[in-house]
Amino acid sequence: MKKIIIQIIVLTTVSVVYSQDITKQIDSLKNEGLLMAALQQQYKLLAEKPSEDLHYDIASTYALLWSSQARDSAFVHLHKALKNDASLQVLYDPHFLSLIEDERWLAIENSQLKKYEIQNNLIQNKSFALKLFRMIIKDQGFMYVGNIERKKYMKNGGYFSTPAIYPILAMEEKNHNQNTEELLRLLDENGWPTASQVTEYAAAGAALIINHTNYKIRKKYFPMLEAAFKKGEAQPLRYAKMKDRLLIEEGKEQL
Template sequence: MKSIFFCSLFMCAFGIGNGQNFANQGDSLMNKGLLVPALEKYSIALAQNPFPEISYKIASAYALLWTAQARDSAFSYLNQALKNDSTLKALYDPTYLSLIEDQRWKKIENSQLRKYEATNGPIENKTFALQLFRMIIKDQGFMYVGNIERKKYMQNGGYFGTPAIFPILAMEEKNMIENKEQLVKLLDINGWPTASSVTEYAAAGAALIINHTTYEIRSKYFPMLEKAFKQGEAQPLRYAKMRDRLLMEEGKEQLFGTQWKFVNSKRVPHPIEEPEYVDKRRSEIGLGPLSVYLKERFDIEWKVDQKL
């Protein structure tokens, strides 16, 4: 009896480990833009290890294929993945850009909001939150393709790997323009979205989107973001990014080190005011060391001795 039990336990562990191996292979292929081979690996992983996380990855890969048949599959797997999920992560996941105009997306939104509120309490301004979530997806929705091609751009000495990237960049710009126009209207009606009124995720999205507009718009609405931040209603990083960007655009040195540029094909931070005190300033607003942030986010090596 014991041998049967241990054999079953071994087989279960082997299946989980093997399934995870296929999932990791799928992730690697996804990172290279190889969606169909990634789906093949994910499907094997799911058969061996039917976890919601793998169904979610399959849904994302299908959504990125942008065909009607792929959308059907994306919704099918996404519904499986979210069956016991009470988070809102799917509602601002940019891989689902191809799904948000489909009527089935509204059902996903309503279902996740209902489950989230049952666990976390009511969202004060659900309509505003949903509008912001969709704008986040529109803002970031072409980043998957764009980032893959930008890597090739760097590897190819300043040339994209395919001319197909240019209409993608044009659609990305169109979405950002539409977001800008919609967000300005919403801010004038609702004021700055706070974490307590639309959730922290949606509020962070407003700062993300407005940071992709113009200096005139950023400088007009930054005081609203700053007020929300000082009241504990906005993320420190979103505040820091907009503050730094405005300073940079005004020809001044940044304070928190969030803005970078390319120099000789390498990322480097824009000039920082008193860089030896940057970690002190970051700590005062709730951010960690700059060297860690730059390395983890942008693979930038930055070493300046810090003073307290």
């Protein structure tokens, strides 16, 4: 009996270490931009140890490939991943930028909101919340490619490794400008989004985007964020970041 227990412990330990090794390999491949190689390892792990988390990771890898066939596969795995998931994480995950203009994304949004509301409070302004979630994805969506190239830029002594980065940077700027224009319009129409209105996650998106604009805009809308923060309706981190940024821009010491 003692031998059997020891064998079980050893096998379990080996299995855990093996899974961790493959996970590290996958992360390393994705950090290098080797998405197809990462997918091969993910499928290998899925065959041995299927899980909803792994389906989610595979979906995010497919989404980063930006092809119609890859999007189809991303949605297949997303449905499996979200079967028992009542969170809103997928709605602001920047890996899924390539999916948000697809009509199938609407079904994902509606399904997650419905499951979330069953387990939590009703979202008072769902339309505003969904717009903010998409803005977060657009704000952060190109960072995967951008960050890979920025690392290479530093290693290459101030040169990008491929000219493909330039249209990516242009698309980042376009998304940024569209986000800013739409958000300012929504803020003027609805006021600052509070956690109780749109969820804490969506509300944080407004501060994120405003903080990526300029001093004039930040100065104008900061009082709205501050009022929400004082009522416990805004993330302290977002408030602190914008407050400190404004102080520095005004030549003062940050708090």
